[in-house]
Amino acid sequence: MDYKAFFDLELQSNSKQKSAEIKRDLENTSKSVDKTKKKTKELGDGIEKTATRTAASTGKIDRRFKSTSTEATKMGKAVGGAGGGFKSLLASISPVQLGIAGVGVAILASIKTFATFEQSVADLSAITGATGEDLKFYADAAREMGAVTTLSASEVADAFRLVASAKPDLLSNAEALKEVTAQAITLAEAAGISVPEAANTMASALNQFGAEADQAARFTNVLAAGSKFGAASIAEMGEALKFSGTLSAKFGLSFEQTNAALQLFSGSAIKGGEAGTKLRGVLLGLETKMDAEFRPSVVGVEQALINLKGANLDATQSTKIFGAENLVAAGILSDNVGKFVDLEKAVTGTNIANEQAAIKTDTLQGAQKRF
Numbered sequence: 001m002d003y004k005a006f007f008d009l010e011l012q013s014n015s016k017q018k019s020a021e022i023k024r025d026l027e028n029t030s031k032s033v034d035k036t037k038k039k040t041k042e043l044g045d046g047i048e049k050t051a052t053r054t055a056a057s058t059g060k061i062d063r064r065f066k067s068t069s070t071e072a073t074k075m076g077k078a079v080g081g082a083g084g085g086f087k088s089l090l091a092s093i094s095p096v097q098l099g100i101a102g103v104g105v106a107i108l109a110s111i112k113t114f115a116t117f118e119q120s121v122a123d124l125s126a127i128t129g130a131t132g133e134d135l136k137f138y139a140d141a142a143r144e145m146g147a148v149t150t151l152s153a154s155e156v157a158d159a160f161r162l163v164a165s166a167k168p169d170l171l172s173n174a175e176a177l178k179e180v181t182a183q184a185i186t187l188a189e190a191a192g193i194s195v196p197e198a199a200n201t202m203a204s205a206l207n208q209f210g211a212e213a214d215q216a217a218r219f220t221n222v223l224a225a226g227s228k229f230g231a232a233s234i235a236e237m238g239e240a241l242k243f244s245g246t247l248s249a250k251f252g253l254s255f256e257q258t259n260a261a262l263q264l265f266s267g268s269a270i271k272g273g274e275a276g277t278k279l280r281g282v283l284l285g286l287e288t289k290m291d292a293e294f295r296p297s298v299v300g301v302e303q304a305l306i307n308l309k310g311a312n313l314d315a316t317q318s319t320k321i322f323g324a325e326n327l328v329a330a331g332i333l334s335d336n337v338g339k340f341v342d343l344e345k346a347v348t349g350t351n352i353a354n355e356q357a358a359i360k361t362d363t364l365q366g367a368q369k370r371f
Contacts, residue, residue: 117142120157127161128171141178149185151195159185159195166203176213180206183216189357190224191234201238208245209255217353222259224353229346230263236272237262243276244283251283252297260343261301261333268332281326282333289321302341309334 121139125131130138138160146153163181164170170177180202188198205219206212227234240262248258258279265275286294286304294311296304308330315327322330333340 117152117154117157120154120161124157124161124164128164128177130174134174137174138178145182145185150189151185155195156181156185159199162196162199163203166200167207170213173213180213180216183220183353186353186357187220187223187234190220190353191227191356193235197235197238201234201241204238205241205245205255208241209249211255219255220353221350222256222347224356225347225350226259226263226343228352228356229343230259230266231269232263232266232271232275236266236275239272240276240279243273244279245276247280247283250297251287251295251301253283253301256344256348257301259347260340263343263347264336264340265329265332267339268328270329270332278326278329282322282330285322285326285330302337302344305334305337305340309337 117139121135121142124138125135128134128138138157142153142156142160145151145156149156151159159181160177163184164177167180170180181199184199184202185195187193187202188195191198201223202216202219205223206216209219211219223234223237226232226237232240237259241258244262245258248261249255253261261279262275265271265278270278283296286296286308290308292298293307294304298304299307313321318327318330
């Protein structure tokens with residue numbers, strides 16, 4: 001609106017007295033309006049500039065956010081779907097909380113370990129009848145042996161129980177039970193078999209040959225040496241002895257000679273229970289159906305086999321003595337007396353069980369178990 005023109009018209013109709021005053025007011029009003037317009041324009045320009053800067057900043061933030069989001073997406077894909085959830089979980093847990101959780105887990109693990117050991121000792125007490133100082137002896141021995149073998153203290157306590165069950169005469173002698181158990185553990189580590197299996201093999205062999213606890217190390221080394229120089233494993237020998245050990249001992253064969261005969265069979269793929277059954281058949285034939293010069297209980301097994309070889313029996317005679325099922329086994333023994341003697345020497349007086357156990361447990365896994 002043109003204010004000046006408006007007031008000029010008004011001036012023409014008013015008296016000259018007031019014209020000057022009105023004109024001044026008009027000029028002041030016009031100046032005020034001009035100032036107001038200028039301020040308004042400056043304010044508008046400022047707002048526009050601020051808005052522009054804000055938009056620019058917002059754009060940068062948006063671009064950075066999108067970039068970060070893109071990188072996070074790439075990382076999420078790299079670590080898999082579960083990674084995102086795991087990162088969120090970790091982000092929500094403070095270092096203090098993580099520390100407390102770690103201590104809690106360690107305490108719970110310790111409690112569980114103690115509870116397991118306590119139960120193993122209680123089971124041992126139940127089977128042995130040990131209490132007080134005797135039970136403390138076993139508990140201390142279990143901790144001691146657990147520290148130097150791949151077994152935990154609880155597993156050693158269980159091994160005590162297994163050996164005691166297989167060889168009850170050891171119940172009256174804590175030191176003897178400890179010795180046999182230690183050898184059973186060595187046998188298990190050397191053979192790579194379970195402690196229960198080793199304990200049963202060891203205790204059964206000692207029982208079959210009427211050997212005392214102080215012979216446990218000897219028996220362990222014979223079994224280990226046999227598996228080294230023969231083709232049958234310790235586990236297979238344990239099975240073979242079930243069927244031949246008692247009769248071999250009855251007819252005068254030593255533990256070494258029995259192992260040599262069974263390992264001789266293994267070279268012809270006769271192992272385990274089959275080998276034990278065939279050795280038993282051959283020994284029964286020699287002892288019950290032949291003269292004294294062929295009996296291991298009279299002349300010894302080596303001489304009996306030499307005499308059998310010299311007898312030159314035909315198939316019919318051999319069948320009558322040993323049965324058709326044992327003809328091959330009798331021939332293997334009589335035709336390989338030299339190998340039998342070599343095997344007997346090879347399994348006698350060695351420390352192979354301890355050597356094998358040391359080699360097989362000198363690994364990262366063995367170290368972890370001992371730890």
